[in-house]
Amino acid sequence: MYVIVVGGGKVGYYLTKELLAAGHELVLLEKDGRRARQIADEVGSIVLQRDGCEGKHLAEAGANRAAIVAAVTGDDEDNLVVCQMAKHHFDVPRTIARVNNPRNESLFRHLGVDEIISPTRMALAAIEQDIPVHELLHLAQLQSGDLELLEAQIGDDSPAVGRRPGDIILPDGCSLFALIRDDNAVAIKPDTSFQAGDKVLAIARSDAESELHRALIGATPQGSTA
Amino acid sequence: MRAFIVGCGRVGAGLAEQLANAGHEVTIVDARTEAFDRLPEDFSGRAVRGDGTDEDVLRRAGAEGADLFLALTEGDNRNVLAAQMAAESLGATRSVAKINDPVRAEAYAAMGIATICRTSLLVDALAVFAGLPSGATIGGVRAPTGHHPGGGHDRPGSRAATLASTEGASPPVTALATNAPTGPSASPSAGLPAREG
Numbered sequence: 483m484y485v486i487v488v489g490g491g492k493v494g495y496y497l498t499k500e501l502l503a504a505g506h507e508l509v510l511l512e513k514d515g516r517r518a519r520q521i522a523d524e525v526g527s528i529v530l531q532r533d534g535c536e537g538k539h540l541a542e543a544g545a546n547r548a549a550i551v552a553a554v555t556g557d558d559e560d561n562l563v564v565c566q567m568a569k570h571h572f573d574v575p576r577t578i579a580r581v582n583n584p585r586n587e588s589l590f591r592h593l594g595v596d597e598i599i600s601p602t603r604m605a606l607a608a609i610e611q612d613i614p615v616h617e618l619l620h621l622a623q624l625q626s627g628d629l630e631l632l633e634a635q636i637g638d639d640s641p642a643v644g645r646r647p648g649d650i651i652l653p654d655g656c657s658l659f660a661l662i663r664d665d666n667a668v669a670i671k672p673d674t675s676f677q678a679g680d681k682v683l684a685i686a687r688s689d690a691e692s693e694l695h696r697a698l699i700g701a702t703p704q705g706s707t708a
Numbered sequence: 709m710r711a712f713i714v715g716c717g718r719v720g721a722g723l724a725e726q727l728a729n730a731g732h733e734v735t736i737v738d739a740r741t742e743a744f745d746r747l748p749e750d751f752s753g754r755a756v757r758g759d760g761t762d763e764d765v766l767r768r769a770g771a772e773g774a775d776l777f778l779a780l781t782e783g784d785n786r787n788v789l790a791a792q793m794a795a796e797s798l799g800a801t802r803s804v805a806k807i808n809d810p811v812r813a814e815a816y817a818a819m820g821i822a823t824i825c826r827t828s829l830l831v832d833a834l835a836v837f838a839g840l841p842s843g844a845t846i847g848g849v850r851a852p853t854g855h856h857p858g859g860g861h862d863r864p865g866s867r868a869a870t871l872a873s874t875e876g877a878s879p880p881v882t883a884l885a886t887n888a889p890t891g892p893s894a895s896p897s898a899g900l901p902a903r904e905g
Contacts, residue, residue: 535785537811559761559785563812566788570819585763586789589797 486511486548486574488534488564489555490521493580493601497554498525509543535563537571545572552578554599558586565595618695621683629655630688633662634698636680642698643678647671650697653690658682712774712800713737714760714790715781719806721746723778728753737769738781761789763797777803784809791821804849817850824849 483506487494490512498510502525510525511534512518518531532539534553545551551574553564558581565577578597581587584606587598619633636642642650647658647670658670662681668674676682676698686694709732713720716738724736725748734753737760738744744755758765760781771777777794779787784807791805804822807813813825829848836842 535812536809537815557785559783559789562792563785563788566819567812567815571815583762589763589793592796593792 483549484508484544484547485550485552486534486540486543486545486568488551488553489560489580490514490517490529491554491556493554495521495524497552498528502528511539511543535560535567537567540564540567540572545574548572548574550574550576550578554578554580556580556582558582558590562586562590562593562595565590566593569594569596618691618699624685628688629685630691632684632686632691632694634682634684634694636676636678636682636698637700638678640676640678640698640700641696642676642682644675646673646675652697653686653693656684656686656690656694658684709733709775710773711735711776711778712766712769712771712794713778713780714766714787715779715806716740716743716746716755717780717782718746720778720780723780724753725751735769735771735774737765761786761793763793766790766793766798771800772798774798774800775802776800779803779805781806784812788812788816788821795821813850817852818854820852820854822849822852 485501485506485508487498487501487508487510490498490510494510494512498508498521501508508528510521510529511532512521512529513531513533515531518529522529530539530543532542534540534543534555540551545568548568551564551568553561555561555564558579561579561581565579568574568577576596577594578599579590579595581590581598581600582602584600584603587600587603590598617635619635620630621633622631623629624631652658660683661668661670661674661676662683663677663679670682682698684694684698709727711724711727711732711734713724713734713736716724716736720736720738721743724734728734728751735756736744736747736753737756737758739757739759741757744757747755754769756765756769758769760766760779766772771794774794777791777798777800779790779794781787781790784805787805787807791803794800794803802822804824805816806826807816807823808826810825810827813823813828816823832842
């Protein structure tokens with residue numbers, strides 16, 4: 483399979499080495515001369531000192547017979563242009579763009595990029611795994627700090643799932659008044675049944691927070707100080 | 709008219725001044741505060757510091773639904789990204805990218821983006837000065853000759869997509885100038901090698 487890699491930064495360099503090791507035919511385009519020579523010393527003459535954003539350079543690299551063009555420079559805009567040129571002028575079947583700003587992902591897909599690689603998104607996902615998801619969020623302090631406005635996210639394993647407000651024993655001076663379900667705000671009524679995914683808005687005394695956590699979310703997660 | 713300009717270089721600043729003086733509501737964005745020194749002291753528009761290719765920045769600066777969006781930074785690809793973002797995600801009515809590489813300017817016009825190319829402008833002007841017939845190269849804003857890649861897709865919340873789907877054949881990005889050439893040089897694949905086989 484013939485692959486064109488654009489961008490000889492760390493991602494492009496290691497990608498090139500791995501693809502070569504896997505037996506693929508490929509060319510790496512790197513516009514910086516020094517960096518191109520440096521990589522060529524390591525991997526051989528498959529490095530072209532060219533700007534992959536330019537149509538004629540993609541043509542020289544044989545874009546019209548490439549199965550995949552992977553744009554992995556550090557700049558989102560350059561990766562977009564490489565993929566669009568590859569797609570629309572060389573009919574490359576599969577274009578891959580590295581995207582640093584997660585907000586660009588859907589736009590790039592919309593504009594015809596086939597595959598998005600987002601290091602930011604991946605790091606974010608890894609980090610979020612380590613953060614307790616079901617937490618009490620502090621939204622605001624009321625009455626000069628004696629009371630707090632809190633948001634509790636109901637998880638699958640929450641003791642409140644399937645129960646009504648009257649079935650839940652709440653700490654003194656605590657009131658549940660609304661919940662957010664499917665992006666809509668809903669008033670909590672006596673016959674409201676809590677579901678996983680609900681975000682329950684509550685007002686509670688500051689010292690009753692952990693009791694509220696146990697009632698709505700479950701046991702306080704390990705390592706959390708909430 | 710609500711005009712939004714990314715890039716406060718000589719062109720961006722000059723145009724911002726003219727549009728503001730003509731009574732239009734102008735916002736200009738640049739990543740460097742010093743760039744705003746190019747604006748006149750009595751500039752009546754808004755100057756916002758930020759990355760003009762960041763959708764959050766553009767939204768905060770009020771680019772949504774702009775009547776005219778001009779991407780005029782020094783980077784061709786940044787302009788390509790910003791102009792497409794404006795057309796596809798921010799619902800700008802008209803959006804133009806300055807692309808100084810003539811091949812890329814041609815290519816993006818064929819992809820449905822209005823472009824303006826400084827190189828072509830200068831070459832054309834100097835060719836005329838040298839006595840050659842005018843129009844040997846493309847002068848003004850290059851009208852889109854093709855469909856914007858995203859134009860036909862449905863993307864919730866995208867005004868450009870809605871326009872494209874309700875107006876059928878009309879591309880979401882329209883040209884500023886009506887005198888854009890339609891000769892053979894404006895054909896979609898001119899200047900680029902065609903795919904073989």
